[in-house]
Amino acid sequence: xxxxxxxxxxxxxKLALPLLDEVYTFARYLTRDAGEAEDATQETYLRAxxxxxxxxxESIKPWLFTILRNVLRSRDPRRFExxxxxxxxxxxNVEPLWGETEADPEVQMARADDARVVRELIxxxxxxxxxxxxxxxxxxxxxxxxxxxxxxPIGTVMSRxxxxxxxxxxxxxxxxxxxxxx
Amino acid sequence: MSCDDxxxxxxxxxxxxxxxxxxxxxxxxxASCTDCAGSFARIxxxxxxxxxxxxxxxxxxxxxxxxxxxLPAPVADEMGFEAPRKARLGSWGRSANAWRLRAQGAFAGGxxxxxxxxxxxxxxxxxxxxxEIARSLVDGHLRSLAGEHLFDxxxxxxxxxxxxxxxxxxxxxxxxxxxxxxxxxxGGRIDYVDGRAAAVVVYGxxxxxxxxxxxxxxxxxxxxxxxxxxxxxHWTKDGLTFWAVTDLASSELDEFEAAYQAAT
Ligand SMILES: [Zn+2]
Numbered sequence: 001x002x003x004x005x006x007x008x009x010x011x012x013x014k015l016a017l018p019l020l021d022e023v024y025t026f027a028r029y030l031t032r033d034a035g036e037a038e039d040a041t042q043e044t045y046l047r048a049x050x051x052x053x054x055x056x057x058e059s060i061k062p063w064l065f066t067i068l069r070n071v072l073r074s075r076d077p078r079r080f081e082x083x084x085x086x087x088x089x090x091x092x093n094v095e096p097l098w099g100e101t102e103a104d105p106e107v108q109m110a111r112a113d114d115a116r117v118v119r120e121l122i123x124x125x126x127x128x129x130x131x132x133x134x135x136x137x138x139x140x141x142x143x144x145x146x147x148x149x150x151x152x153p154i155g156t157v158m159s160r161x162x163x164x165x166x167x168x169x170x171x172x173x174x175x176x177x178x179x180x181x182x
Numbered sequence: 183m184s185c186d187d188x189x190x191x192x193x194x195x196x197x198x199x200x201x202x203x204x205x206x207x208x209x210x211x212x213a214s215c216t217d218c219a220g221s222f223a224r225i226x227x228x229x230x231x232x233x234x235x236x237x238x239x240x241x242x243x244x245x246x247x248x249x250x251x252x253l254p255a256p257v258a259d260e261m262g263f264e265a266p267r268k269a270r271l272g273s274w275g276r277s278a279n280a281w282r283l284r285a286q287g288a289f290a291g292g293x294x295x296x297x298x299x300x301x302x303x304x305x306x307x308x309x310x311x312x313x314e315i316a317r318s319l320v321d322g323h324l325r326s327l328a329g330e331h332l333f334d335x336x337x338x339x340x341x342x343x344x345x346x347x348x349x350x351x352x353x354x355x356x357x358x359x360x361x362x363x364x365x366x367x368x369g370g371r372i373d374y375v376d377g378r379a380a381a382v383v384v385y386g387x388x389x390x391x392x393x394x395x396x397x398x399x400x401x402x403x404x405x406x407x408x409x410x411x412x413x414x415x416h417w418t419k420d421g422l423t424f425w426a427v428t429d430l431a432s433s434e435l436d437e438f439e440a441a442y443q444a445a446t
Contacts, residue, residue, distance in 0.1 A: 015411075017246060017249070017250070018411045019411070020241045020246055021238070021240050022238075024239060024240070024241035024242075024245070025238050028239050038241075038242055038245060041241065042248060045249045046249075046252055059313065059317075059410065060410055061410075115234055115235065115237055118231060118232065118234065118237055119236075122237075133232075137229065137232040137233070138238050140408070143199050158190045158193060158194065161193060161197075162189065165193070165224075165225060165228055168228060169224055169228060172228075172231075
């Protein structure tokens with residue numbers, strides 16, 4: 001191993017490792033599965049190291065997310081498929097996030113602002129809305145960076161984000177109303 | 183009255199994506215439109231909820247170790263943070279261009295989606311310029327931390343540091359004593375940012391370093407940027423541009439800026 005390799009490794013360690021929690025957060029919301037998220041995160045870092053010499057140096061965060069997204073897509077090519085009716089698809093197929101279902105008494109009893117409930121609601125969003133809101137709110141990416149990562153125009157990022165927020169607000173409202181009835 | 187054309191801008195305002203001029207415009211509209219005011223309030227409430235603890239997750243223990251096991255061993259002397267730039271310039275430059283082209287493509291495609299995206303264009307291009315400077319500032323900060331070049335003059339005495347700059351640059355940066363505010367002066371140096379010479383005043387807090395870059399001119403730039411985990415804060419005063427770079431928490435950087443500004 002040459003000294004240059006070691007320095008490159010050191011540079012990678014300093015730039016990329018502090019972002020591990022963020023990369024994992026994105027992976028977890030996208031996969032909704034702890035094991036899969038962990039695997040995908042590890043693979044992302046291995047790939048990132050391999051291509052690190054080609055990294056543009058502007059900002060490593062969107063670059064890591066782009067790689068993670070490619071890792072996820074290569075594992076499930078349908079993950080980021082466009083929605084049935086263009087961008088205006090339904091949040092129809094509800095997969096419970098992390099096995100928390102409505103039948104789960106813990107969820108029913110939880111107050112509406114419980115983090116678990118919020119995670120559940122985000123987990124029910126269609127994946128293209130979900131990734132937009134996660135990248136914006138949890139990973140603090142700008143519109144331009146989200147556009148880079150997801151490979152769509154900024155206008156599309158904005159409409160997906162607006163849609164994600166609308167659906168979350170609606171779901172939230174329904175939950176609170178239900179809570180009041182009980 | 184329908185405000186459909188305003189909706190994307192209400193989100194952009196909430197997300198801090200608008201430049202000052204357009205932010206003022208949409209704020210003025212919100213002040214006079216209950217519909218948009220309601221949307222804005224709902225977006226802010228939601229953002230508030232999403233900032234609750236427990237939503238940003240932590241990687242499982244052991245994952246960092248497993249990833250590090252696949253990395254080259256650390257450099258023994260902990261010096262030389264960066265590989266020599268020339269050796270890498272080829273692939274570096276090429277992919278930077280590819281990256282930028284993709285970003286521009288992504289943006290150009292968006293123009294059709296919203297007529298009002300033009301104001302974002304302004305913001306986005308400015309952010310690009312800012313990024314080059316930010317990258318250069320963070321590089322300078324990292325080089326200094328790697329022990330390559332933290333000081334040319336090392337002193338906690340402002341009467342030593344300030345005169346040292348005179349005669350070396352066209353400007354002499356203010357070097358206030360901020361010890362009472364919890365920021366120790368540690369020294370100064372001359373560095374190069376984006377090709378221009380800058381005075382750097384170095385302050386410390388606990389084990390953290392704040393590199394304050396100063397050069398003449400007052401070009402616009404975002405007040406705060408974050409790059410590779412480092413915070414950058416920008417302000418201008420008396421015809422000088424100031425950039426503070428640090429790994430301190432944002433609240434402590436606020437404190438530093440306030441203390442420095444109050445003393446100059
Ligand atoms: Zn309106």
